[in-house]
Amino acid sequence: MKNFCYIACLFFAFQMMVAHTIHVGNPYPLKNIRKAIAQSKDGDTIIVHKGLYREGNIVINKKIVFWGQGYPVLDARKKGEVLSIKADSVVVKGFKIINSGFAALDDPCGIKVYNRSFVRILNNKLDNNFFGIYLQNCNNCEVKGNIIISHGTEEQLIGNGIHCWKSNNLQIIANTISGHRDGIYFEFVANSVIWRNISTKNIRYGLHFMFSNDDSYITNLFKNNGAGVAVMFSKSVKMINNTFEENWGDSAYGLLLKEIADGYIFNNKFIKNTSGIYMEGTSRMKVEKNDFISNGWGMKIQASCMENEILNNNFLKNTFDISTNGSLVLNTFNSNYWDKYEGYDLNKDGVGDVPYHPLSLFAVLTEKNTSTMLLYRSFMITLLDKSEKVLPSITPDNFVDKTPLMKSLPL
Amino acid sequence: MNRIIKIILLDILKNKIVLAYTLILAVLSWSSFALEDNSAKGILTVLNVILFTVPLVSILFSTIYLYNSSEFIELLLSQPIKRKKIWLSLFFGLSLAMVLAFFIGAGIPLLVNSPDSVGVMMLIVGCLISIVFVALAFLSSIMTRDKAKGIGIAIMTWLYFALLFDGIVLFLLFQFSDYPIENAMVGITALSPIDLARIQILLHLDVSAMMGYTGAIFKDFFGTTVGLTVSFLLLCLWVAVPFFISLRKFNRKDL
Numbered sequence: 175m176k177n178f179c180y181i182a183c184l185f186f187a188f189q190m191m192v193a194h195t196i197h198v199g200n201p202y203p204l205k206n207i208r209k210a211i212a213q214s215k216d217g218d219t220i221i222v223h224k225g226l227y228r229e230g231n232i233v234i235n236k237k238i239v240f241w242g243q244g245y246p247v248l249d250a251r252k253k254g255e256v257l258s259i260k261a262d263s264v265v266v267k268g269f270k271i272i273n274s275g276f277a278a279l280d281d282p283c284g285i286k287v288y289n290r291s292f293v294r295i296l297n298n299k300l301d302n303n304f305f306g307i308y309l310q311n312c313n314n315c316e317v318k319g320n321i322i323i324s325h326g327t328e329e330q331l332i333g334n335g336i337h338c339w340k341s342n343n344l345q346i347i348a349n350t351i352s353g354h355r356d357g358i359y360f361e362f363v364a365n366s367v368i369w370r371n372i373s374t375k376n377i378r379y380g381l382h383f384m385f386s387n388d389d390s391y392i393t394n395l396f397k398n399n400g401a402g403v404a405v406m407f408s409k410s411v412k413m414i415n416n417t418f419e420e421n422w423g424d425s426a427y428g429l430l431l432k433e434i435a436d437g438y439i440f441n442n443k444f445i446k447n448t449s450g451i452y453m454e455g456t457s458r459m460k461v462e463k464n465d466f467i468s469n470g471w472g473m474k475i476q477a478s479c480m481e482n483e484i485l486n487n488n489f490l491k492n493t494f495d496i497s498t499n500g501s502l503v504l505n506t507f508n509s510n511y512w513d514k515y516e517g518y519d520l521n522k523d524g525v526g527d528v529p530y531h532p533l534s535l536f537a538v539l540t541e542k543n544t545s546t547m548l549l550y551r552s553f554m555i556t557l558l559d560k561s562e563k564v565l566p567s568i569t570p571d572n573f574v575d576k577t578p579l580m581k582s583l584p585l
Numbered sequence: 586m587n588r589i590i591k592i593i594l595l596d597i598l599k600n601k602i603v604l605a606y607t608l609i610l611a612v613l614s615w616s617s618f619a620l621e622d623n624s625a626k627g628i629l630t631v632l633n634v635i636l637f638t639v640p641l642v643s644i645l646f647s648t649i650y651l652y653n654s655s656e657f658i659e660l661l662l663s664q665p666i667k668r669k670k671i672w673l674s675l676f677f678g679l680s681l682a683m684v685l686a687f688f689i690g691a692g693i694p695l696l697v698n699s700p701d702s703v704g705v706m707m708l709i710v711g712c713l714i715s716i717v718f719v720a721l722a723f724l725s726s727i728m729t730r731d732k733a734k735g736i737g738i739a740i741m742t743w744l745y746f747a748l749l750f751d752g753i754v755l756f757l758l759f760q761f762s763d764y765p766i767e768n769a770m771v772g773i774t775a776l777s778p779i780d781l782a783r784i785q786i787l788l789h790l791d792v793s794a795m796m797g798y799t800g801a802i803f804k805d806f807f808g809t810t811v812g813l814t815v816s817f818l819l820l821c822l823w824v825a826v827p828f829f830i831s832l833r834k835f836n837r838k839d840l
Contacts, residue, residue, distance in 0.1 A: 491625045
């Protein structure tokens with residue numbers, strides 16, 4: 175009897191919990207998403223079927239699963255925001271969200287989450303929005319598998335692809351972003367991970383960190399962005415296994431580090447950037463096992479950097495491996511492979527016997543007077559460079575790798 | 586004319602110096618490409634060959650050859666052949682020999698190991714540089730009848746373009762660094778065939794660095810089709826002008 179009571183209670187509870195599914199769009203009678211949301215209760219699922227829905231701003235203020243089938247199109251017709259999420263634990267999945275308004279004052283978005291937790295935004299396609307996905311003061315949210323495209327031409331006239339502000343514990347996974355101002359933008363975001371995203375052809379940065387501590391970004395591709403990737407005013411950011419490619423221009427960098435500390439840069443590839451890494455006011459960073467290939471400048475380390483450790487990297491086919499703007503050197507270089515190294519290894523332990531000075535005279539000259547680039551690879555410059563290598567007089571002599579490797583590391 | 590070119594080519598082949606030059610170029614290029622696992626070092630070696638060895642050998646060999654064949658030229662002049670024809674055939678014969686030597690020695694390894702825009706560009710530029718310095722040799726050898734003086738002029742010309750000119754440019758760059766001289770510098774490079782060649786190759790080889798601020802100015806000019814055409818026309822001008830001055834002198838010279 176007692177058991178029966180329990181089972182009855184459980185059954186009753188289960189009955190209470192049963193969520194409803196509401197269908198919207200053909201062939202179902204309900205055609206209006208707003209009405210469906212008004213009818214729904216916490217825990218319901220709204221399935222939106224294929225079609226064009228021009229309902230302006232749609233606000234989700236209940237804990238529901240909002241599920242598009244066959245990519246139904248939500249079109250705001252250039253007026254305001256498309257989808258606003260104002261409830262916890264909402265799931266938005268499989269929509270095509272287009273044409274948010276364009277305004278500088280209230281930043282209209284494709285999808286915006288207001289001060290919520292556990293929201294999941296999955297597999298949506300966003301096209302031609304001012305901001306793509308905007309997480310404002312959110313915790314434990316997930317943005318995964320979205321394709322975010324816009325067609326910005328000027329920095330002032332377009333927002334960011336994924337914009338996160340004052341949030342915690344976010345997961346930004348496997349999104350594809352192009353044509354926005356910054357691909358992914360983090361401001362005051364902590365303990366978050368950015369993983370397997372592809373950020374290309376954005377007007378400013380592929381990824382931009384401001385005041386965001388204890389985050390990691392892993393296995394992302396940043397290609398062809400206006401100015402590469404910027405990590406500024408942040409602490410303990412881990413950058414692992416990313417590819418930074420073809421970020422070309424005078425102030426374009428594969429990776430721009432400004433006023434940051436205690437980070438870890440491991441196993442990344444910097445290919446064909448004007449500058450692979452640019453460091454300014456950076457301290458206690460460890461740069462380990464990265465590939466610098468075919469960059470104009472492998473690393474530009476300004477004299478304001480200190481206690482950075484650069485070890486076990488490959489420098490291949492760069493025009494200049496390292497460049498700096500002063501004579502103060504407070505960083506260490508150890509056991510890197512430099513393809514311009516011309517020393518020997520008598521005891522065959524794989525480590526060159528002659529220390530390598532990675533800073534060439536010509537790199538110093540171009541830093542002082544950029545026009546000298548015109549004379550690069552001229553025979554006279556090569557001659558000057560060679561004599562400087564033997565007897566350093568202009569370049570700081572403590573800019574040195576005492577244990578250069580003879581063979582490149584297999585990375 | 587064809588017959589004279591043929592005679593000259595055969596004579597140069599018999600001479601064996603050009604064969605040795607071809608062989609040295611080939612050994613240098615093949616070994617530097619084979620030495621490293623990436624082609625970058627090989628390309629740099631060939632670049633240095635183009636900017637340094639090719640001009641030196643072209644100008645020196647051609648000058649000495651012209652002086653040594655003065656008797657042959659006099660013999661030809663006694664025949665009913667126009668002076669212009671003789672001088673032109675000599676020029677074509679020598680240019681063809683130098684271009685062939687460069688193509689076989691350095692061009693083939695270049696095309697095999699780096700079959701992209703860099704390789705093709707270096708090949709074309711190398712051939713053009715060979716012809717430019719043959720033309721300069723014609724000018725220096727017609728300037729004076731004295732062999733030692735003529736060879737001296739040739740060496741000076743080479744030294745000026747290979748080394749001194751860049752020194753002067755570097756000096757100017759630092760003297761006028763407070764002024765916006767980038768565009769003027771683009772103009773100044775036209776004054777040296779070696780610099781023209783170097784910048785064309787640089788734009789393909791160091792494209793990432795060339796996208797920086799100043800680089801972008803050069804890229805804007807030399808990198809466009811217009812710039813490319815202009816710099817090739819300038820190189821051709823470097824062939825045509827010295828040669829036609831020498832031709833004028835040869836036509837009027839009392840031999």
